[in-house]
Amino acid sequence: MKLNKAEIKEFLDEKVDLYNRPAFIESDPISIPHLYTRKEDIEIAGFLAATIAWGNRKMILRNAGRMMEIMDNSPYDFVINSEGSDLKRVEGFVHRTFNSTDLIYFLKALKHIYKTKGGLETVFEQNKEPDSLYFAIHNLYSNFFELPHEKRTERHVSDPFKGSAAKKINMFSRVISVAINQN
Numbered sequence: 001m002k003l004n005k006a007e008i009k010e011f012l013d014e015k016v017d018l019y020n021r022p023a024f025i026e027s028d029p030i031s032i033p034h035l036y037t038r039k040e041d042i043e044i045a046g047f048l049a050a051t052i053a054w055g056n057r058k059m060i061l062r063n064a065g066r067m068m069e070i071m072d073n074s075p076y077d078f079v080i081n082s083e084g085s086d087l088k089r090v091e092g093f094v095h096r097t098f099n100s101t102d103l104i105y106f107l108k109a110l111k112h113i114y115k116t117k118g119g120l121e122t123v124f125e126q127n128k129e130p131d132s133l134y135f136a137i138h139n140l141y142s143n144f145f146e147l148p149h150e151k152r153t154e155r156h157v158s159d160p161f162k163g164s165a166a167k168k169i170n171m172f173s174r175v176i177s178v179a180i181n182q183n
Contacts, residue, residue, distance in 0.1 A: 040076035
């Protein structure tokens with residue numbers, strides 16, 4: 001079945017009406033970055049929530065909320081100031097195949113990005129093109145995995161250079177721009 005432009009617009013407008021409202025946000029992982037007003041908290045919360053956004057929505061919300069609790073509901077402060085002993089709080093965290101080893105690496109990589117690269121937005125924006133996020137997403141992936149890490153952790157961040165559609169990171173970029181602009 002092939003839709004013409006008017007039919008596609010009508011379909012997409014229906015989806016906007018269905019999903020772009022506060023009642024939907026409350027029961028969706030997008031609610032996690034909406035908990036914050038500081039840009040860096042929104043970015044980190046959104047990135048982590050998007051990373052585990054597969055499976056049952058209630059489980060995603062519960063585990064994303066648990067990640068925020070681990071970070072004392074101050075994601076940026078925790079990422080920037082955490083030391084090795086602080087990361088012990090992460091032990092035992094699991095969301096499907098994303099486990100404490102992955103989360104510890106994510107926190108270290110985020111710290112590295114904020115302290116040496118200017119933050120997630122800066123890394124993402126460096127190669128962003130008006131009509132494509134292809135190179136921006138690859139740049140994020142490359143910067144994210146600069147530190148020593150277990151190979152298995154790479155599966156939790158998509159890279160379009162490896163053939164991925166990078167759906168979660170594309171969604172993350174849209175969610176973050178909306179959340180930041182609303183605050």
